[in-house]
Amino acid sequence: MNFNSYRVQLILRLLLLALSIYGLSWVGFNPDYRGTFVGLALFVVLQIGLLVHFHERTNRLFLRFLNSIKYDDFTEQFHISGEGKTLRGLSLQLNEVMEKFRHVRAEKEAHLQYFEVIVQHIGIGIMTFRPEGKILLLNNAAKKLLKVGQLREVQELAAVSPELALGLQQLENGEKVLVPVRQGTEQANLSVHVIELSLLGERIRLASLQNIQTELEEKEMEAWHNLIKVLTHEIMNSVTPIASLSSSAYEEVSSYTDTEAEEVTLLREELADIGQCLQTISRRSDGLIHFVNDFRNLTTIAVPQLSHFNVTELLQEIKVLLRGQLAAKNVKLQLEAPKESLILSADRAMIEQVLINLIKNAMEAVQEQPEGKVVVRAYHDERSRISIEVADNGHGMTTEAMAKIFIPFFTTKKSGSGIGLSLSRQIMRLHKGTISVQSELGKGTTFVLRF
Known part of the structure; x- marks a missing residue:
């Protein structure tokens, strides 16, 4: 007989109790057997207690199992030996269930870690927060975009951009907004898209942040290029015949005024006046054609021919090149570059053209200053990008002028075509770089090239 069987043990306990x-x-209640009676009574009570304890073993097993689930402790193991086939089977099944829970939790944690890695490495800024403003998640792209560390509340973003902090909380589900953000010398336009989710009955707001400054600049330059092409085409079509006809007419009138024929003697003065007018029209038409051709340069920049060169050597050559102009205008040019080599991969001629243009603009900006000074710095920024600054101690610009400074034809100078900075920005874009400006009235202007 198997005395480890639950049923056998139960029957034996019941028989012994009976x-x-x-x-x-x-x-x-025989007085002669009082001691025996008390002993048997205590023995019966003990057997009843042991029987109840034996019978509740299954309940205790289930309680351990339920507590493990309640407190997410799936390390519990149920080992029952010597309790019969039924309890051993129950123990085995509970262990299998616990193993299943462990597998499900491990799979859940693996998926959670997988999605966290994706969210942290995605190029678009992601932020989740409660409607009252508590931030639940801020991925690396968002931190890098906003240049912040770990944040707890949306309201803390007011230090970066009040419009952004306000927009994140006021945007309705599915709405988008474009928020301008300036960080130092860099201008960014953030596309902010907010949606609402329900997570276990709790409202969660998810915002995506994307810097579309590059795309906006590309569309802006494309629009200007198309406009310039149309305008120059129409102007050239109208002006070229006028220049040609006025030139021909002037030659013809000149042939009459030069002759000594009696019939044109009286008209010589009138014809001379007409010839002078035609000559003026021809000269101004040629000037206008030359002017239009200059603007055509905005749409005909060649593809950069990349090469490796030393930035410090380039700056020193530019200083030598502009030495005469600097001395004539009594402007001091100061170069600040590290001793170690800054090797840049770019079109050397194009970058030289951009730097000369910026330095000349700076020279004009400080011309009225008693001690005009232009400082050119080359360095690695916080993202290890080669950066070149051209700073002056001139009068500076207004916020409105800074917003328009790269628009073709716009200029703050008394004389100028307004295409120099537009060309510079286009050249930097062809090099996958950026050009930005930071200025304040009375404190000068700084242009920054980042490669």
């Missing part, structure tokens, strides 16, 4: 009760009833 025999004990029978013996207790047989002894009765």
Whole structure:
């Protein structure tokens, strides 16, 4: 007989309890067997307690199982030996269930870690927060875009951009907004898209942040290029015949005024006046054609021919090149570059053209200053990009002028075509770089090239 069987043990315990009760009833309350009666009574109570304890073993097993689930402790193991086939089967099944829970939790944690890695490495800024403003998630792209560390509240973004902090909380589900953000010398336009989710009955707001400054500049330059092409085409079509006809007419009138024929003697003065007018029209038409051709340069920049060169050497050559102009205008040019080599991969001639243009603009900006000074710095920025600054101590610009400074034809100078900075920005874009400006009235202007 298998005495480890749950049923056998239960039957034996019940038989022993029945025999004990029978013996207790047989002894009765005979004074001669009082000690035996008390002993049998205690033995019966003990057996009842042991029987209840034995019977509740299954309940205790289930309680351990339920507590493990309640407190997410799936390390619990159920080992029952010597309790019979039924309890051993129950123990085995509970262990299998616990193993399943462990597998599900491990799979869930793996998926969670997988999605966290994706969210942290995605190029678009992602932020999740509660409607009251508590931030739940801020991925690396968002931190890099906003140049912030770990934030707890949306309101803390007011230090970066009040419009951004306000927009994140006021945007309705599915709405988008474009928020301008200036960080130092760099201008960014953030496309902010907010949607609402329900997570276990709790409202969660998810915002995506994307810098579309590059795309906006590309569209802006494309629009200007198309406009310039149309305008120059129409102007050239109209002016070229006028220049040609006026030139021909002037030659013809000149042939009459030069002759000594009697019939044109009286008209010589009138014809001379007409010839002078035609000559003026021809000269101004040629000037206008030359002017239009200059603007055509905005749409005909060649593809950069990349090469490796030393930035410090380039700056020193530019200083030598502009030495005469600097001395004539009594402007001091100061170069600040590291001793170690800054090797840049770019079109050397194009970058030289951009730097000369910026330095000349700076020279004009400080011309009225008693001690005009232009400082050119070359360095690695916080992202290890080669950066070149051209700073002056001139009068500076207004915020409105800074916003328009790169628009073709716009200029703050008394004389100028307004295409120099537009060309510079286009050249930098062809090099996958940026050009930005930071200025304040009375404190000068700084242009920054980042490669």
